[in-house]
Amino acid sequence: MSRIADPKAKISLLRAAEAVFAERGLASAKVEEITKRAGLSKGAFYLHFESKEAALKHVVESFLARCGQFFPSPPVHPGLPEERFEMVERSRVEDVQLFEFLWQNRAILRILPTCQGPYDYLFQAFHSEIVKTTREWLDYFRREGIYRDDLDCDLAVTLVVGAYNQLVTRLVATDTRPPIETWVRFAQDTFFRAFGTPELLRALEMRNRPVNNDGERTHVRSGQLAGEGKPARTTRVVRGRV
Secondary structure: OOOOOOHHHHHHHHHHHHHHHHHHHHHHOOHHHHHHHHOOOHHHHHHHOOOHHHHHHHHHHHHHHHHHHHOOOHHHOOEOOOOHHHHHHHHHHHHHHHHHHHHHOHHHHOOHHHOOHHHHHHHHHHHHHHHHHHHHHHHHHHHOOOEOOOOOHHHHHHHHHHHHHHHHHHHHHOOOOOOHHHHHHHHHHHHHHHHEOHHHHHHHHHHOOOEOOOOOEOOOOOOOOOOOOOOOOOOOOEOOOO
């Protein structure tokens, strides 16, 4: 009678495989190391996976599926508040959530560069999907009047993806939690100022005003903000990755 695969054992094996792959890479990792860390036998491993490569594929594909939830295309992303100020603030919150997720899963991110040879497509698929979604959001924001009409989206994609990739690289390289909130705010400020319309810039300046003891944003001197006093356009927008 054939053995029945235990779902709990599979989860334990995947967690162990994730740790071993992150420490040693695919080439140096051994099935024995995975099973020892999981407290299971080699027989249990091969009941769930044909090889260590199959286990790696499962680990990475599962991560990419979860990560993809943070990179929806414009048509499927939940709508945000209509006011530009609220959009900017919500955008910050969601990007912080993304980087918190990446920080919590940094062990898997360390695995991706080891996916070479026949498994290189796993890493390439991850990168290609981010580039594709970033381009969709840049095009969408330009059409909606959030980003300038003269924005070179091809160049902008290169800059945005490159900058965020470097942030992720720094995040993965450290064992001490980085200042994620500071990173996100700085990156968003940089790209919003580079790409944004005057309306978006007004919303950004409002977001960045100091907050007083009552939790209210302080006023600025007259004329400090371009277009101060003009009502924000209330076209419904949704957010994406800058």
